[in-house]
Amino acid sequence: MTSHISIQPSTARVRVRVGETVIADSRNTQLLTEGNLPSRHYFPREDVAMKFLVASASVTHCPHKGDARYWGINSNGETLDDVVWSYEEPLAEMSPIAGLLSFYDERVTLEIED
16 A cells, blocks of 8 residues: 555544534444545445435546545535545555545534544
């Protein structure tokens, strides 16, 4: 694995909210730590309320993880653009996060219970 990136399974209960709406709730995330960047939880899709996600045309490329595609969150008549992403087919070393969804914690409410 790329030396500055680690991926560890987490059994903490992790919730994502927008206002009072729960967007994700899981005890089965993968916690990715990458250098000095904020750590991110990656959620299985079955633990995400996909009905609130709106596909975006946005795509970014990370030389360590691969190409990410994005979604917005539509909740209570408001849309937060490009706040959710996934590496659908990441580079081989990043396979534990393949198809999982992560959120910009700075734009949603993240709750973690051990």
